[in-house]
Amino acid sequence: MNQINFKSAVVLVSGGMDSAVCLAIAKDMGISQINALHLNYAQRTEKKELESFNKLLDFYHIKSKLIVDVSYFAQIGGSSLTDKNIEVPVNQKPGETIPSSYVPFRNANILGIAVAWAETIGADSIFIGANQLDSSGYPDCRQEFYDAYQNVINLGTKPETNIRIVTPLINMSKKDIVLKGHQLGVPFELTWSCYKNSDKACGVCDSCQLRLKGFSEANLIDPIIYNR
């Protein structure tokens, strides 16, 4: 990541652990104006994630926020996260195949919205907590995808607009992310990563397993409560 002095950042905050660490990194870089963007794409866990989003914003004293309804993903279907006819995958080996929790082209859609908002409010950067090592094989979590999208931004916005995509977690493992968050004082207890929608995290879905593996390898205790 280049050390550019950004003045105003749109930060994608899902409510999960990765986006919380990404937000903490943007704050730690001294960016004066943070604008938090949350996407509601009608996934099973939206209520829990929105709750985490709002708690994180309170924690970091962030006032500028936008919550966008992208429930058209449920309309389009094709993913177990939004389509109730497809089971949530359990014990799928990460990286082996594209998991059924894949929402087609999700990150490109998220970036499109982030750029539209950034251009409107004059933000100069978009922070997204994608990471390619533990990304469950999603094709739109790789750095080359973000490089290609950067080119689209450069060509598709006004000449005077200058927006950079920043992916601070892209080459981190879950262990690295946990350690970085711990170092920056991220309130992990406020985050939600589980793909299932219940009071306690399930501990067995892909997302819970990746998270628990990260904490375990970092020799730290995950402060959220698991249903195990």
Add this chain to the structure above:
Amino acid sequence: MNQINFKSAVVLVSGGMDSAVCLAIAKDMGISQINALHLNYAQRTEKKELESFNKLLDFYHIKSKLIVDVSYFAQIGGSSLTDKNIEVPVNQKPGETIPSSYVPFRNANILGIAVAWAETIGADSIFIGANQLDSSGYPDCRQEFYDAYQNVINLGTKPETNIRIVTPLINMSKKDIVLKGHQLGVPFELTWSCYKNSDKACGVCDSCQLRLKGFSEANLIDPIIYNR
């Protein structure tokens, strides 16, 4: 445009003249499965455009359609098409400056949705009626923008997915578009291009002026009724 034999196309159909000609071209290429995608981004003219969309689908006997609510554009604001605090531009010289009817990064958002749907239903192409000559200076109407987006599709979809963006109108003038549509028997009387929301087209907004200029230069009569 390469002469590839596409089997299933997602065609963007706004209800305007350009998208109607684009649809006619896809039909003329002999593509057996046409899937029509309409975006409702809460613009002033949505009711008229949706009406035109449905009439065009009836005319071409198209059954596969998707209407997506992207009213988040109104939430983000920054455009006279969606923001009621900004006046619709009249008599603005095309190409001189970015007009206030510009919706930030609109075509990237449209393409993102089109790709998500195309990947879900197994379509191999996306037809979009963008054209750069008479495009009012929108930065996301140029071929280089679509080339860059093609690269994002190649990198951001599943390895087995193969989706091509097709922009048959990209280098046409409005005159060319009118002539092509006339040759293919496009029912221009069913289309709607005006930026204002009234029973008859205003004839003075940028979009009406471009359309009328196209018909005039093609020595053809625009069959829709103008309020002049």
